[in-house]
Amino acid sequence: MKKEAPINKAYRMIYPKLVVLVSCMDPETGKPNIITVAWSVPLSINPPLVGILVAPKRYSHELISKSNEFVVNIPSLQILDKAINCGMVSGRQHDKFSEFGLTPEAAKIVKTPIIKECVAHLECRLVAQHTTGDHTLFVGEVVAAYADDGIFDGEFMNIEKSHQIYQVGGNFFATLSEKLYEPK
Ligand SMILES: Cc1cc2nc3c(=O)[nH]c(=O)nc-3n(C[C@H](O)[C@H](O)[C@H](O)COP(=O)(O)O)c2cc1C
Structure with missing residues (x-):
C-alpha cells in the first residue's frame, strides 16, 4: 500500500540534493555575496551549461541579473556550518564572506570571486533566464572549472576526499x- 504524500512537499522525494555555494557580485560596488543553493542542475554538455534556481526575493537574484555572471562553488562537510549560515541571512544586511570567515579569491575568467574554502569551482556567464513558478532558472555557460588537488580527476569527483x-x-x-x- 503506497502512502499519499503532500503535493507541496513532493519535491523532497527527489532529494537529497547537493548543496552548492554560489558567489555573485554587485557590478557597481564590486561587493561580493554568497547564496546557498540546493537546486542546481547540469543542463547541457556541449555547450557546457549549468542551471541554478533562485527565488526572486533573494539579494543574489538581483546581483546575478545585474552582473550576468556567477560562480558555483562546491563546499565540503568541513565547512558545513559556514555553508548553511550563508543560506540563513541575506547579503542585503550581511557581509557573508567576512562574517562567516570565507575568503573571496580572484576567479580566472569572470569578475565575481570564487570562495577559496570550497573544493571545486565552476565559473559561469549568464546566457539565459527563465521563470519557473516561484523561482528563476539562471542558465550559466561554464567558462572555467577547476578543483583542489585530488578532488576531480577529469572524469569523477573523488567522494572519499570531496565530502560534498x-x-x-x-x-x-x-x-x-x-x-x-x-551495476552489472
Ligand atoms: C541548504 C539550503 C539550500 C537552499 N537552496 C536554495 C535554492 O536552491 N534556491 C534559493 O533561492 N534559495 C535557497 N536557499 C535559501 C537561500 O540560501 C537564502 O534565502 C539566503 O539567505 C539568500 O541570500 P541572499 O539574500 O544574500 O541572496 C537555501 C538555503 C539553505 C540553507
Missing part, C-alpha cells in the same frame, strides 16, 4: 561515505 554536502530536507544534511556501486 547533501541536503536531505530542512535542516538535515548528509555526505557520501559508502563505496561506489557498479
